[in-house]
Amino acid sequence: MKKTYKIEVDCANCANLMEEAAKKTEGVKDATVNFMTLKMKVEFAEGADPSEVMPRVRANCKKVEDDCEIYC
C-alpha cells in the first residue's frame, strides 16, 4: 500500500536525511521524499498498519532533523 503525506522541512539535505530515516523504519518498504513539492510517499510493507507505522516514521525523522513535520 502506498500513501502520500504532506511534510514540512526547510533544507534539501534534511529532506534526503528524512527519506533515509523513513526507509529504515520498521513497516516501511520504501519511501521517497520530494523536497520541491514537500511530500513524502511511503510504501508500507505487507500487513503493516499505516496509523501504527507513521508515528515511528515521524519519530525517526525527528531524530535526524528536529525541525521537520509530517502531517499524518
Next chain:
Amino acid sequence: MTKKQKKNLGRIIVAAFLLIVLALVETKGATKAALYAVPYLVVGYDILLKAMKGIKNRRPMDESLLMVIATLGAFALAVYDEETGGEGDYREAVAVMLFYQIGEWFQSYAVGRSRQNIADLMDIRPDYANVEEDGRLVKIGPDEVEIGTLIVVQPGEKIPLDGVVEEGNSALNTAALTGESLPRDVKPGDEVLSGCISLSGLLKIRTTKEFDESTAAKILDIVENASSAKSQSEHFITRFARVYTPAVVFSALLLAIIPPLARLLALGAAPEWGTWGYRALTFLVISCPCALVISIPLSFFAGLGAASRAGILIKGSNYLEALAGVKTVVMDKTGTLTRGVFDVDAVHPEKIADTAMDILHLAAHVERYSTHPIASSLREAYPHEKDDCTVEDVTEIAGQGIKAKVNGQTVYVGNDKLMESIGAKWHPCTREGATIHVALGSEYIGHIIIADVIKPGAKGALLSLKQKGVNRLVMLTGDMKKVAAKVAAELGIDEYQSELLPADKVTALEKILAASKGEKYLSLENLILAVKGRHETVKAKTAFVGDGINDAPVLARADVGIAMGAMGSDAAIEAADVVLMDDNPGKIAVAIGIAQRCMTIVKQNIYFAVGVKFACLALGAIGLANMWLAIFADVGVMVLAILNAMRLLWQE
C-alpha cells in the same frame, strides 16, 4: 513569507545590528566576550539546541553540530588570542553563524517562492461547480457532481468537469492545458475539458465524467507525482553529499592533528596548534552540503514547471534527463505526422467544362445520408451541401459506392468496380490516396482523391528536431507502402517501415533500440556495467511519438514514450512518459529543448557547487581562505545555483 521566516529574518536583522554596534564600541576581556555572545545567541540559539539534540541522537555528522563546533571553536580561539596579547576577533564566530542563518533563510524563502511560482503555473484545480437548484445557482465541490449533471460556467470561471456544451457559446482559454494562447470557440454539442477557462459567454455543460476521471484531475495527478521519480543526477548528488560531509570532517580532524605534530617532531619547529586548529574549523564550515543538494532538485522542478507551461507533461525528472539525450526519434504516422482524418486532397475533372466544385457538389449530395468517414469528408469539402437541390432514391451498393438522383439525374459515386458495372470509362489516378470516381448517368466526369493530410507544422517540427541534435528519424505505420513513401518523401524522412500491425511496431522499435546502442554497447566498459545490471552509460536515447491509439505498448517500450494530443486517452496517458497536451508535432522539439536546457543548468550547478567547495577546501588547507570566505562561498553558491535554476522559468 511564513511566520517562521519572518521570525528568523527578525533575528538576523537584530544580530547584524548588534554586530555593527559592537564593532564601534571599544571593549576588552570578559566583557567583550560576553557582549559578543549576545548576537551569537540571538541568531544561533536554535542551532545550538539542534546541535545538542544531534549529540543526544548520536549523530556526529549533524550539520548544526558541525556549525556549532566551528563557531564555538572560533570563539575559543579569539579568547585564547586575546589572552596571549592579540586582538581577539570575536566578530568572525558571530558572522559565520549569522551568514549560515542568512543562507538557510534565503534557501527557505527562495524555494518557497519558486514552489509557489511553479504551483501557480500548474494551477488548474477547479474549486467549485455551479449547479442549478430550484432556479438558483449553488456552488458545490467538483467531486460531488455526478455524471450527467447540468453545470453552469460563467465567464471568467474555470470549467470544473469534462462535459458537452448544451447551451451557450464562448471562447475558451486552454492555455493551462495546452500552452496554446489562442482561445478556442465552443458551441452547443462541443466537448469541453476541465481546466479550461471560459472567457466570453455563459455555458451550460452536461458533465460526462466524474471529477477523478476528468482531465484536470488526471493532469494534476501526473504533475504532483512527477518529481518523485528521481534522476541519475539527483541520485549522484545525494550519494555525493553522503560521502562528502564525513570526508571533510575527517580531513578537518587530520588537518588539526597531523601538520602540527609533523612540524613538532620532524621539523622541530613550533607546532602552531592555533593556526591549524583554525584551518580545521574552516573545513567544518565548508562541510555543510546544503548548497550542493538544493540546486539539483530545484533545477529539475523548474524544468518540469517550464515544460508544463508549454503544455508538455513530463512524468519525472528521470524522463527529463532521458529526453535531453534523445538521438533517435521514432514516429507513428497517422495522427502524429498526419491529421489522422481523411480530407479531399485533389479533384480531377475529366472534361474542361466541369469545375472541381461541380464534381464535389454532386458527390456531396449523393453522400448526404451516408455515415461513412469518407462521406463526411466529402460533405465538409463542399461548403453548401444543404442547398435546394433535390436528392432522391439513394441506394448504397455494397463494396462499390452509392447512387442517387440529384435534380432528377442519376449520379454514381464509388470505386473502380462501380464504374465497371455501369460501363463508365474510368481511368486510374497517379496521385496517392483513395480514388472516388464520379459518373453522371454512364458518363465519367472525374474523380476525387481523398487522403490523410500532413499536419501543417510537421515539416518544421522535424527540422527543429534535427537542430536539437536528433540524428535519426524513423516513421512507422500500418498504412500501405505507397502512402508511407509519399509522406516520408514530403517530410524528408529517410527511414520508414510500412504495413505494420501494432505488434510489429514493438518489434521494429526493439530493433531500432538495439541498433541505437550499437557497437558501443559491446565495449568492455559497458559490458562490465551490463553485468552489474547497469545500462545508464549508454547515452543515446530513443523516443517514440504516437497519438496513443493502438500504440500504448510501443510507448511503454521506448526509452521515452511521448503521447501527443492524448487528452482523454487514458491508455496513452498511462503508458507514456511524456504527454503533449495538444497534437502539434512541433512540441516534441520544444520538449527536447527544455530538457536540454534543464540538463545544462543541472550540470552547471553541479560543477559550480562542487568546484567552489573544493577550491575553498584547497585554499582553506593552505591558509588562504578564512572562515569568512568559506561561509560566503557556501551562501553565494546556493544563491547563484537557485537563480540559475530559475532561469528556466524566465526564458520563453
